[in-house]
Amino acid sequence: MAAFPALVSRPGRWIDNWSPENSAQWAGPGRDIARRNLNWSIGCEFLGFVIWQLWSIVVIFLPAAGFRFSSSELFWLISMPSLVGATLRIPYTFMVARFGGRNWTVVSALLLLLPATGLAWCVADPRTPFAVMLGVAALAGLGGGNFASSMANITYFFPVREKGWALGLNAAGGNLGAAVAQLAVPVVVTAGAAAAGAAGSLPLAGLIWIPLILLAAFGAWKFMNNISSATSDIAGSLACLREPHLWVLALLYIGTFGSFIGFSGVFPKLLADTFGPSTGFTLGAATISLAFLGALVGSLVRPYGGRLADRWGGARITMVCFAALAVITLVQVWTLPLHYFGIFLGLFLLLFAAAGAGNGSTYRMIPVVFALRSRDRRQGHGTDDGAEVSSARKASAALGIISAIGAYGGFLVPQVLNASRTASGGYESAFYGFVAGYLLLMAVTWFCYLRRSSRAVLAGA
The missing domain is CATH 1.20.1250.20 (MFS general substrate transporter like domains)
Incomplete structure (x- = not known):
């Protein structure tokens, strides 16, 4: 068994010879x-x-x-x-x-x-x-x-x-x-x-x-x-940019994380516009908007989306999350005329839960998809673009790129709602647009990763 060099600490809190896969080093310091x-x-x-x-x-x-x-x-x-x-x-x-x-x-x-x-x-x-x-x-x-x-x-x-x-x-x-x-x-x-x-x-x-x-x-x-x-890893980044599934997964992440961060940002204003700025509960002299519950629910649910993906497959859970997002958003539109705060808040919390679970499942898909794509190439399918770069390196680079692209949803969601309010005075058109988007993303997930004839990445994704 090859000996691993000992850890070396240098000024500036630099560490040399770091190797977490070395069981002795990991069990020690x-x-x-x-x-x-x-x-x-x-x-x-x-x-x-x-x-x-x-x-x-x-x-x-x-x-x-x-x-x-x-x-x-x-x-x-x-x-x-x-x-x-x-x-x-x-x-x-x-x-x-x-x-x-x-x-x-x-x-x-x-x-x-x-x-x-x-x-x-x-x-x-x-x-x-x-x-x-x-x-x-x-x-x-x-x-x-x-x-x-x-x-x-x-x-x-x-x-x-x-x-x-x-x-x-x-x-x-x-x-x-x-x-x-x-x-x-x-x-x-x-x-x-x-x-x-x-x-x-x-x-x-x-x-x-x-x-x-x-x-x-x-x-x-x-x-x-x-x-x-x-x-x-510049080479890994360039190689993953040539991978078509990078862009597919980035699109899915806009739908999941983009929904989470976009609705987190706009939820306080939606509550204030719909039910007034004083809607919430009192804490001493302060009136606390319940908008924080949306981001809280989405954050807490995210790990469970990853856990479900581990058991059932990321693509399956992601597709279910998009279906849930579409249904919840559609029901939200239909119940808006009731102007009932409990229904409005409850549906939005369900929406945040679905988006949070989708965050975890979509993120879980990334290394699996790249690993399966690498296996697919070794079996003689597809192109050889970036084949010299390992799937692990490409997946690592893709995690950063996809997280960046997905965050643009935080800009798109408020602007779509803004356009709807400017054009019609309400948010119904925006919500119908979100429903259409979620259905489209559900179809993309099925087409690219779940349909029986898909050869590139399927059951393990």
Whole structure:
């Protein structure tokens, strides 16, 4: 049996000879090092999602604070962070290998100070021009980019047998940030309004996160590590771009994760537009919107989607999720005229649950599909494009690219709803469009991965 080199620690918290597949190293210091890095990674990514979704709840308070923006402009403030965050996920994927996972986690955490302080500054004055507000909202996209670098970093720390568990915890911990932001901001802003007025308390929506950001950055600097063996896989990225199933899976992920992050961002405004801004429950002097429940449910259900995919196949679970999304959305449209809050909220929570489960199942499909495509080529089917690059490398690169493309759903969902409201004064047309989209994606899933005659990837996907 070949001997593995011993771990070597260098200044700057660099680690050489890291090999989590080495059972002796993993049973020794390896497991504790990996878990420590995972814990601080989750904390930093959690705050990234908080900042990414801040504007989704802040826009609800802008009219009372004296801002006179149109509904269309408010939708742009909601959707702009997702547009920027999705775009940043691609370069963020390569930052870990370029600068070190610990180093980039510190930098990316400190960058969150820009959108947090920027939000506090611009919402303090109702005369702030919309263009300035939109620019500051775009800075919140920095939080969305954190997901890609965080996931890329943690994948280096864990052995294959525990990688799925670690990445699942990392993703779920981050996603919960959206729910916490939508829960905490109304408490702080409403409570502060009694003393400072609506406009005076609104900057707290950004300021309250600054101490936590500084703590997370310090913890990452103090306790995380850089892995010297982490390298950017440019060849793997280029090879997976030539794989047609990359684009199919990215389309499916827009439908699942895009629905989750898009509806998470817009749900507070939908509730306020449909039932009034004071809809929710009281907590002391604060009125708490129940919109945070959507992101909470979607985040908690996500791991179960992956678990169901492990047992029944990712394609089957994904197709069921799209069917559920279509049916739930259609029932939502039909029951809107009833104007019944319980039905509206209940159906949306079911929608978030279906989208969350679809997140897990679609993400689970990616390595399986690439592995089966590689097997298919070895058996003489298909083309040889990128065959020299292993399926594992292509799948790893695809995870980052697909997560970036899927995040564009966070921009598309609010803008489709905005277009519907502008054209017809309501959201019914948008919901019918979503139903058609989910049915189309269900058909794509069946056609590419489940029909009997499909040769490329089938039962195992």
